[in-house]
Structure formats: structure tokens, C-alpha cells
Amino acid sequence: MRRLFQLVGCPLLLTAQVSLGDEPKQASAVAAWSLEKGHRSLEINFADLLTPSQKEIIHSGFSTFTLLAISESKFNEKDTPPQVRLACKVKYDTWEERYQMSRIEPAPVMELLTKNYQTWAKECLRYTLVNNGILDKFTKGGTLYAVLQIRQSSPDEGAKIKNWLVRQQSGFMQGLYAHMLGDFQFSGMTKITIQVPAHPADETKKSNLHKK
Amino acid sequence: MKTLPINAYILAKIAILSVQLFFANLTFAQSPAPPQYELEDIEMIGSSRLTVEQLKEQLRVNEHTVMSDEWLTEARARLLGLGIFKDVFFTLKKGSKSGLAKLVIKANDDDTVLSDWAVGGEFGLSLIEPTQALGDSSIFRGYKIGLVGRNFFKQSHRGAMLADVDSRGNLVFGQLAYGLPRFVSEAIQLDMMASAVEPQQRYFETEGYGLRVQSIWTRQRKGFDLSYGLAWYSNRHTRYRLEGWPDLVAGPKLGIIRETRFLSFLPTDGYRAALSIMPSLVRRNEPVIETEIAATKIPLTFLAFTASGRATQTGQTAISVRTEGKVEIPLTTNSHGLRSIFYILNRQGVDHYKNIRHSSNESIIGYRYHSAGFIGDLNFRLVARHPFDGRPSSNYTHSNDPTHLIGDRP
Numbered sequence: 224m225r226r227l228f229q230l231v232g233c234p235l236l237l238t239a240q241v242s243l244g245d246e247p248k249q250a251s252a253v254a255a256w257s258l259e260k261g262h263r264s265l266e267i268n269f270a271d272l273l274t275p276s277q278k279e280i281i282h283s284g285f286s287t288f289t290l291l292a293i294s295e296s297k298f299n300e301k302d303t304p305p306q307v308r309l310a311c312k313v314k315y316d317t318w319e320e321r322y323q324m325s326r327i328e329p330a331p332v333m334e335l336l337t338k339n340y341q342t343w344a345k346e347c348l349r350y351t352l353v354n355n356g357i358l359d360k361f362t363k364g365g366t367l368y369a370v371l372q373i374r375q376s377s378p379d380e381g382a383k384i385k386n387w388l389v390r391q392q393s394g395f396m397q398g399l400y401a402h403m404l405g406d407f408q409f410s411g412m413t414k415i416t417i418q419v420p421a422h423p424a425d426e427t428k429k430s431n432l433h434k435k
Numbered sequence: 436m437k438t439l440p441i442n443a444y445i446l447a448k449i450a451i452l453s454v455q456l457f458f459a460n461l462t463f464a465q466s467p468a469p470p471q472y473e474l475e476d477i478e479m480i481g482s483s484r485l486t487v488e489q490l491k492e493q494l495r496v497n498e499h500t501v502m503s504d505e506w507l508t509e510a511r512a513r514l515l516g517l518g519i520f521k522d523v524f525f526t527l528k529k530g531s532k533s534g535l536a537k538l539v540i541k542a543n544d545d546d547t548v549l550s551d552w553a554v555g556g557e558f559g560l561s562l563i564e565p566t567q568a569l570g571d572s573s574i575f576r577g578y579k580i581g582l583v584g585r586n587f588f589k590q591s592h593r594g595a596m597l598a599d600v601d602s603r604g605n606l607v608f609g610q611l612a613y614g615l616p617r618f619v620s621e622a623i624q625l626d627m628m629a630s631a632v633e634p635q636q637r638y639f640e641t642e643g644y645g646l647r648v649q650s651i652w653t654r655q656r657k658g659f660d661l662s663y664g665l666a667w668y669s670n671r672h673t674r675y676r677l678e679g680w681p682d683l684v685a686g687p688k689l690g691i692i693r694e695t696r697f698l699s700f701l702p703t704d705g706y707r708a709a710l711s712i713m714p715s716l717v718r719r720n721e722p723v724i725e726t727e728i729a730a731t732k733i734p735l736t737f738l739a740f741t742a743s744g745r746a747t748q749t750g751q752t753a754i755s756v757r758t759e760g761k762v763e764i765p766l767t768t769n770s771h772g773l774r775s776i777f778y779i780l781n782r783q784g785v786d787h788y789k790n791i792r793h794s795s796n797e798s799i800i801g802y803r804y805h806s807a808g809f810i811g812d813l814n815f816r817l818v819a820r821h822p823f824d825g826r827p828s829s830n831y832t833h834s835n836d837p838t839h840l841i842g843d844r845p
Binding site: 279280282283284285286314317318375376380383384385387388389390391392395396397398399400401402 | 472502504507508511512515516518524525526527528529533534536547548555557581583585593595597612614624626627628649651655660694695696697698699700705805808810
């Protein structure tokens with residue numbers, strides 16, 4: 224039995240963890256209320272939240288896809304679509320040092336050629352929430368959730384490559400891929416928690432009530 | 436695992452967006468043309484699994500290669516298709532003059548395999564119920580060591596080795612396989628394999644023949660893989676032979692394969708169907724036909740079920756059939772994926788040739804754990820019916836009688 228326990232223990236000795244790929248980054252942002260021409264809105268700016276690797280992807284010299292999804296609920300708790308989507312394609316010209324941008328969603332498609340990072344970031348990494356239905360829910364403050372994904376690859380590329388690997392598994396070489404546990408990582412993903420402050424008017428009301 | 440819904444959602448969304456991006460590309464045509472530069476130099480950082488020369492060869496690039504978005508897609512597929520990187524990221528830097536750019540490739544090694552040779556391995560311990568035919572009362576019966584490499588000599592050579600040793604130190608099942616470097620664009624590969632199995636000890640790994648040597652080209656054609664090459668199956672060795680079976684077949688082998696599963700630590704949903712024929716040059720009236728069918732279903736996230744069957748027929752009189760049903764239950768995961776599984780496997784086998792018939796039934800309960808490039812496998816085998824029970828144990832103290840070298844005996 225002693226021998227048995229020694230041998231059973233062998234697989235357990237293999238439990239040393241290794242550092243594998245990147246996890247989605249976590250970040251937080253604060254939304255700001257604004258009032259223009261009597262219309263209230265919530266400004267959310269993600270431009271300063273880009274990680275160094277995400278900035279590197281954008282400045283790679285090849286086309287980059289950015290996708291921003293904002294929701295009232297955490298995406299991983301409810302499989303509900305986000306309320307807001309912002310999708311762009313941007314290509315940085317290494318020699319001319321300028322951005323060629325195309326915003327795909329929300330419609331209509333908008334194009335821009337600029338040398339200023341902030342200019343294109345304003346279109347693709349900043350969102351102004353004007354939907355009254357949503358805004359009403361946040362007059363007393365709250366939390367929104369967002370996911371920002373920046374990819375250098377086309378969406379179906381991962382599936383194509385995996386299909387290629389599937390077909391390399393001839394009878395002789397099947398064991399070669401028994402170790403491939405992880406999936407390909409094509410993007411930099413950031414999960415963002417957005418703190419929404421109470422609407423100033425609501426704050427004023429509260430303050431007045433308190434004074435009385 | 437909880438992050439799946441958002442990942443799935445975003446991927447689905449991006450797929451829809453790709454259609455819109457296509458139209459956006461059309462609109463791009465009216466604005467300044469997207470910049471495209473010629474390659475001046477190439478550098479790889481983050482990995483030493485490929486030399487710059489290898490990299491250039493794999494990417495098929497030279498000094499005049501124009502690096503467009505389409506080129507990027509193909510280049511990435513070429514590198515990831517090698518199976519040694521988890522991710523590759525391409526960046527352009529300014530070249531020495533306008534119109535030229537330096538390509539910097541950041542690679543993230545697939546660290547489920549180790550070192551520049553991308554090596555992984557498997558250690559297995561099988562506890563087998565003692566039987567009369569095995570002639571050993573010890574419960575410890577099998578130790579298995581497997582090694583795989585996807586990038587030998589840092590030049591994309593592939594190889595696999597498996598040694599299954601019984602408690603007396605005899606090699607009861609061994610396999611050596613080698614694959615020439617493969618490239619995405621050619622969609623063709625050459626694999627060579629030699630295997631030896633002792634039927635008395637590893638009946639289910641024996642499919643009619645104790646020794647097999649094959650050299651096969653596999654070419655992708657649409658959804659199918661066509662295979663062709665040479666094969667040699669033998670029962671002439673005193674240890675590695677299925678007694679009473681045809682002693683030798685050899686000749687060209689042609690086949691067709693359809694595989695849709697990704698055979699990772701836990702296979703994905705899908706199926707495999709394969710058919711091959713070997714018109715033997717040795718026993719001309721007895722061609723060898725091999726068929727295989729397998730399907731994996733994952734009806735629930737915590738359960739994978741695989742059913743498979745294989746048959747090897749030699750001529751009209753010899754047939755060897757193996758079937759198995761396997762249930763795999765993932766036990767533990769971490770942020771990088773699945774770590775361990777529990778499995779139950781039932782195997783059935785039957786061999787029939789003239790007046791000789793063997794059959795067996797075996798159940799296996801096992802646990803597999805993956806970490807740091809290696810898989811540990813601990814299993815217990817319960818043999819319900821040993822194929823050679825009641826017959827002398829194959830301890831291979833055969834005399835030098837040359838008739839022993841001829842398998843095809845009455």
C-alpha cells in the first residue's frame with residue numbers, strides 16, 4: 224500500500240502552477256453629468272483607461288477593431304445584451320503618424336483622418352448617454368458596467384486556425400495537441416466598472432431638504 | 436468559466452460587425468488609401484522558439500513583401516498554425532526610408548508545452564486486476580510514459596513517443612511517430628509511425644497485428660483529408676504478434692479522413708470518420724481495409740461522452756473490431772482552463788480469423804491531471820473477460836522453432 228500511495232502521489236506532484244496568458248484587465252471610471260440646451264446626459268470617457276498593450280495594438284500599424292459595450296448589469300451575471308455598443312476600426316499610419324478611423328456603430332458610419340489621438344478617441348472611446356429611460360434610473364447614482372475589447376485580428380480568425388489544427392491530428396500525431404488547453408488570445412480586454420454620481424439636481428434637492 | 440457569456444456575446448457581436456466592417460472598407464476606398472509598407476527587416480520578441488530565418492521561411496516573406504491587412508491575417512494563421520504560440524502580435528516600426536517598415540512580432544509561447552522544442556509529456560499508472568492469463572498476482576501492471584514535441588530542433592519538426600511498460604519491465608506497447616515540418620499554405624504533412632504491441636498484455640491496442648510501420652502523406656481537400664503512403668503490418672516478431680493471425684501484409688495505403696473534433700485535454704464536440712485500404716503486395720488476395728468512426732458529444736458542460744469503433748479487415752476471413760464508450764467529467768479548472776478530469780471507459784474487442792476467435796471486455800476508471808506541460812494519468816482496469824484466459828501465459832519463452840515465426844497457422 225505504501226507503494227500505491229507513493230505512485231498515487233505522483234500526479235499530485237505535478238500541480239505546480241505556471242503563468243499562462245493574460246486575464247481581462249479590471250478598471251474603473253467615473254461618469255459625469257452634463258446639461259446642454261436643457262438636455263441632460265452622461266459622459267463616459269474610456270480614452271485614459273487603455274492599457275499599454277491595448278495602446279500598442281492600436282499603434283501597431285495594422286487595422287485594429289475596438290468594441291465598447293456598456294450595460295446596466297454585469298455581463299457575466301446575466302447573458303443580456305448591452306444597452307450601448309460602440310464599434311470602430313482604426314489604422315495608425317506608422318510613417319505619417321496619423322489615425323485613419325471608421326466608426327461602424329452606432330450608425331451611420333463615420334470616417335475620420337487625424338493626427339490627434341484624442342480626436343479619434345473622442346469618437347471611439349468616449350460615449351455620451353442620452354437615453355432618458357436609462358438616465359432616469361441613475362438620477363440617484365449607481366453603477367454601470369462596460370467591456371472594452373481591442374483586437375488586431377478579424378473575428379473568425381481564431382476559428383479558422385483552430386480548424387487548421389484540428390485537421391493536423393492525423394492518427395499518428397493526435398497526442399501532440401492533448402496539451403493545448405488554452406485558447407488563442409487575440410485581444411486585450413478590459414472590464415470596467417463605471418461609477419455614476421447622483422444627478423446634481425437630485426443632490427440639490429437632497430441638500431435643500433436637509434437644510435429645512 | 437463565468438466569463439463565457441460576455442466572451443461569447445462579444446465574439447458573436449464582432450462577427451456581425453465584420454460584415455459591417457466590410458462595407459466600411461468599401462467606404463474607406465473613397466478616403467486616402469490605407470497605408471501599406473514593404474518589409475525592410477523582421478524581429479521576433481518574447482519567444483525564442485523560431486529563429487529569424489525560420490520565421491522568414493514560415494511567413495514566406497522577403498524584402499519586397501507588402502504588409503497589408505490581408506497579409507497580416509495570413510501571417511498570423513501561419514504562425515499560430517504551428518501550435519507553439521498562444522498569441523502573436525504584429526507591429527510596424529518606421530524603416531530606414533519612406534515606404535519601408537520594420538516588422539516586430541511579439542509572440543506569446545503556448546506554455547502548455549515546454550522549452551523551445553515545445554515538449555509535453557504524459558505519465559500514467561495503470562492498476563490492472565490480476566488474471567490467470569497475465570500470470571502475475573501483482574496488482575501493479577502498467578507504467579506509461581509519453582513525450583510529444585511540436586518544434587524539435589526549433590525547426591517545426593514534430594514527434595511523439597509512447598512507452599507502456601508492464602510490472603516486469605517489458606515494453607508491452609510502444610509507439611514512435613515523426614512528422615516533417617508543416618506549413619499552413621501547403622496543407623500537407625508527412626508523418627511516419629512505428630508501433631509495437633504485445634497482444635497478451637495490451638489486447639485493445641492490438642488491431643490484428645503486433646507490429647506496424649507506416650509513412651503517410653496527408654493532404655487537405657476541402658472538408659476532408661486524403662492520405663496516401665506505404666504501410667507494413669506484421670505478426671512475425673515472437674513477442675509482438677497476434678498468434679494465428681496473418682503474418683505479414685504490406686503495400687501502398689490510401690485513405691480518407693474527416694475529423695471535426697479538437698482533441699485537446701478534453702475533446703470538443705464533433706466526429707471522426709476514416710476509411711483506408713491497403714492492397715497488400717505480400718498477400719495479394721487479402722487487402723487490408725481499416726475503418727474508424729468516433730463521435731464526441733458534450734450534452735452538459737460537465738460531461739463529455741465519446742463513442743468510437745474501429746475495424747481492421749484482412750481479406751475476407753480476418754477481422755478485428757474494437758469499440759469503446761468513454762465518459763469524461765471535468766473536475767477542476769483554473770483561469771487558464773481545464774486542469775483535471777475523471778473518466779470512465781468501457782472497451783470491447785473481438786478478433787476473428789478462420790477458426791480462431793478472441794474477445795474481451797474491459798472497464799477503466801481513471802483520473803487525469805494536467806499541469807506545466809505534463810499530464811498525470813492514474814487508472815484502474817477491470818478486465819471482465821480476458822481474451823487469452825485459459826491459454827498459456829505469453830511469457831515469450833518460445834523455442835527457436837521457425838514455425839513460431841509464421842503466424843498464419845491452423
